[in-house]
Each structure stands twice: as C-alpha cells, then as structure tokens.
Amino acid sequence: MRRYLILAPGQFADDAKTAHGVIRYGSDETVAVVDPALAGKTVREVLPHLPCSAPIVSSVAAGLQYGPTSLLIGTAPIGGKLPAHWRAEVIAALRAGLEVVSGLHDMLADDPEFAAAAFEHNAPIWDVRKPPDVPLFSGAVYGVKQPTLLAVGNDCSVGKMTVVLELARAAADRGRRAEFVPTGQTGIMIAGWGVSIDRVIADFAPGATEQLVLEAAARNPEYIFVEGQGSINHPAYAPVTLALLFGAAPDALLLVADVKRTAIGGFNTPVLPYRELISLYETLCATVKPARVAGLALNTYGLPDDRARYEIERARNETALPADDIVRFGAHALYDAIAPQLHRRRPLAEPPA
C-alpha cells in the first residue's frame, strides 16, 4: 500500500482531477497535499465531498513528516507537460527517497535530471501513462462473454471515470461484480492496472483497448465497465474516443454529459445536443458492432438542486432514456435502470466469413 503525498501547487482546489480521483476512489492512503495557496487547511475543509482529513502543506519538505512513500503528481495539465516550477519539488521528493508517480505525457523517467536523482537515491519513478507494447486490434474482443458497458461523453473532463466507478460500486451493492477497466492515468492510479489509451500510438490504440477488455474478462466478472475518454466531436481527442468505441466493442454505452458545457473545452466547437450525440455514437457502433446508449449520467455540478432536477427531466424528455446525476443523487437508481439492458445485450459474434 502506498502513502501518497500529492503535488498540486496552486491547483488543488480547482484543477486537480487526478488528485481528487485518487483520494476519492483509490485504495492507497493520501497523507498530505502540497499546495502553498491552501497550506494549513485539510483536504476536507477545502473539498467537503472528499473523504480525507489529510493536511495541506506548503512544500514537499513540509509533507515528509507525514511519512509518505510516494509523491503523486496531482494534475493532468493540457498536453501533459510538467510545469517548470514543479521540478524542484519532484527533485526534493526523489532526494528523500520517495517513489514518484506521474500521469503526465512527459515521461519523468526519461528526464536526465530526474533519472539521475532517482538512481542516486534509489527512488523509483512510475510513469503511469507509459504504454506497454500492444498488438494491433484483432477482433478477439468480439468473443468476450460478459456484457460490456463503455462510458462516452459530451466533452473531456465531464466525469466519465467517476460515473463508471460509482456504477461499479452500485453493482457491488446489488451483489453483482463489475470489473472497472481504466483507460486513463487517474483510473490506472486508482485501480493499479490499465493503459492510458491517449498515450498509445494511434494505430495501436484500439488494440490496446481490446487487450484491456480481454484482461478484465479473464478475471471473470459479471459485467465489464470501461472508463471512457474525450468526446466523438472533440477536435483534438476524438480519435481516442473512437479507439475506445471500436476497441472495447461494447454492448451498451452510457452517455456522460456535463449539462453546463456549451463548447468543447478549449475550442469553439459546439457541444452536441443529446439526441445528435447519441445518434452519432450509435451510428458509429452500428458500422462495426451495434451498441445503444442505455442511459445518461449527467454532471450538474455547481447547479442548485431544482435546476439539476430540471436538467435531468429535460434529458429524459429529449432522449426517452434513464437519466440521473449519480454524484448528486446516488448511483443506484441509474444502475437499476440500465442493468436490465446490460443483461439483454449479449456480445455479438462476428458474422461467418
């Protein structure tokens, strides 16, 4: 078991989804967070929804008293680059012999200064996003017996991983074992396995996804719940979305939508209305292996309850599908609504050649 010191200077409250995910869902303990802007508070004081009383400190040096085993890079900045002013803190952690766990695109172990410090102080570096060698997509996933659900989105960073984890917990509460398939760095840190599909060479991204689903199937769960990435009309990340859509060969989709988004994050590209988005995902699946959207998990974060309820009603009306905000209202209702559809959707074999 790791004891995490989480590095998120200036960003812990607002822009540290990796940190929040690991604190909320990971099995490893967080002993302290580094963010000088919030030093002196606790995690729970800053983010009441996180079940964690760890202190927030001003530096790695100040966090060492809490006995961490590992420094976790707590954010996933656009492009995956390590901010220059964080380097000194990473070096401090390595010099203290801490393992450094990073989900950045930049491979810290390939950085000469980090590599030298890691070697000198016998401190391991785990670059979570470093992809393994994977084969091309083969179609073996079409033989998976367990009903497979894939989260798709109306944008990046809308809560796809959270929704899949909460639904897996709801399944467990109902006595069903759903295997969570991590496809991004935070999911990998939480589950301790997986592949960051966005980091795989484009030709091999569906193959990497297929391997993950096969690995999950080999553990013999009742369901397979695959973390989604991006959105099908994201100008930069849609290829990763499509790699998951074809590589996981799901039997059903769950549309995760932040109701507040009007444009794709960082671009002026409009976010698609639910029905258009559902049609696009289903049309693409139909060309390879049919899968329908079984329900909508809405992200209404920051809205008052009555507005959230209105948005849920609106989604139900527009789509005639189950819809809920499972973070606000709990995951059981949505799980119960979509589970029968999972039972009905048996994986389709490929047609005879």
Next chain:
Amino acid sequence: MRRYLILAPGQFADDAKTAHGVIRYGSDETVAVVDPALAGKTVREVLPHLPCSAPIVSSVAAGLQYGPTSLLIGTAPIGGKLPAHWRAEVIAALRAGLEVVSGLHDMLADDPEFAAAAFEHNAPIWDVRKPPDVPLFSGAVYGVKQPTLLAVGNDCSVGKMTVVLELARAAADRGRRAEFVPTGQTGIMIAGWGVSIDRVIADFAPGATEQLVLEAAARNPEYIFVEGQGSINHPAYAPVTLALLFGAAPDALLLVADVKRTAIGGFNTPVLPYRELISLYETLCATVKPARVAGLALNTYGLPDDRARYEIERARNETALPADDIVRFGAHALYDAIAPQLHRRRPLAEPPA
C-alpha cells in the same frame, strides 16, 4: 537524389505498395529490386503500368552492381514488423554503406544489430515513420486560406495516396499548384516530407495533421490535397482516419473506394455502401467544421472495362456526385468536376467565442 535498391523478397509483384508508389511517383530513381522469385526480369515486365526498366535481382549483394545509394524496405506488412529473414539483407546493405530507408513501425535505428552495423559502416538509417514531437491540435488550421481536400476511404489500401497524387498532377496540368500532404510512409518517401500519422501518439495525431497542413499552407499553393488513411469504420485504423478528418479540417472530401471490397481487410466488418459512408463522414465533419464529399474516386483494378464503367455509373447514380476511376481513365475529368467545388468552399473561421 537517391538511387534506390528496393527490398521486397517474394512480395514485389503482389504486396509491395510502398515499392510501387515510390517507383511510380517518387523523384528518386530505382536502380534495382530484390525479389529472388522474380530475379532476371525487369520491373516493367512484372508490372507493365510502372514506368521503370530496373532489373530484379536475387539479393542485396547482386543489386550493388547497379550503384544504389539506399536500400528501401519495399513493403508495409500488417503491424509494421520486419520479417525475420529480411534482416540479413538489411545488414548486407548497411555493411555496403547504403542508407537504409524504412517505413516500418519497428524503428530500425533502435535495433542494436542494425544500429551497430550502421555506425561501423557509416550508413545512415532513415526511419520514415518516426514521428517528430508535435503540439496538441490548436485550431490554427482553421485559419488556412487555401481550399483543402482530404481523401477518405471505404477501407485501407484502396488507393487514397495514388488518387491524391494523380489529382495534384491533373491540377498542375490545368495550371494550378496543389500541395500534396503526405500522411503515411510511402507518401513521405515520395514527397520527402510529412508525418506517418498512424505512428503518432493518439492524443497528438490531430495536432500532427494540423502541423502538416500548416506547413503545406506556408508554401503558398493554390490547393492543399491531403493523403487519407484507413476508413471511418475500420475496427483497427478508424482513429487515424478521424485524426485526419478533424486535424486537417478539410473544406471538401474525396471518397476513394475499391468497388470490389465487401468486408474491411482482415475483418468481417462490412464495407459501408457509398451513401452511408458519405453521410457518416459528412456528419462527423459537421460537428467540428463542415465539409462535403465532392466526388468519388473508384478503384476498379482487375475488372474489365465494361464492368468498371458500370461501377462508375452505379456510383454516380447512387450518390449524385462526380465519380471516375482516375487510374484507368485519367484524372482530368474528375479533377475538372471537383475543382469548382473546391473554389466555392472557403475555409470557415471559428465562430466568435
């Protein structure tokens, strides 16, 4: 200028599209081809459509008498791996001081034996598929002024590169300069620049495509013609197709379709009918930047002329779009049919934020 010895043992006649493309469209000379099964013949005797009288020889050693400067790996096997029995021939070339040019997924320069031989004999290795560091997609491509045409397909290996090169020649014949944008290994070998988009990390594939179009635009051509890859319903390669579709931000699409395909190569996934395929490509473009299919370039290779004419008529009837087989009947008619549509399609700027 290079003088190529092309390595394609046992595969030159049937399965060496890299070799055929470089011989047909490249500005470098091919002095000999290595294929023991065809040794003693000339290229033209085996493949009458190729404008090349180079001899076919049994080994690299036998080809050295023709004064090559470079050994070209002449095929692109599935998965991009170098067949084991070709290794000795690559070593022979390096020991003779030849440059080795490879479009394989395997980076030959990273192979310890090849790297050692290259170093010892001062023989360079050009791994064409090795991607440069590229930024994420930014949207800068939306500011490109030149009308941009992207080839899309009904499958892999249907002739997208050939069609784009032939149309660029037809444009030149009409006094218009169209810049060819290479996105795969053969195109790069022919044009001497470009990026093999299938080899780029998935998150960066649209950004890499955007950089190529910006580079082409900076040369100030009248049109930009982008080589396509894969097909939007290819289970393994569709993410690359989508990276080009969003990353190149084309103003018009050209659908390249092998009329004989019924299933995606290597899979049982059905090839989509023209109208369904056109609708899917146009629907995806419409979510980011609208582009319509301007015409169809059909691959009727191997069919008798009357059957080819029937297939062209069928495509015109089904789609109400210009259609032709430009390899069989010449590129000018199709170019003339689509060029006015290119003029009409000015690049769209992003809407105000």
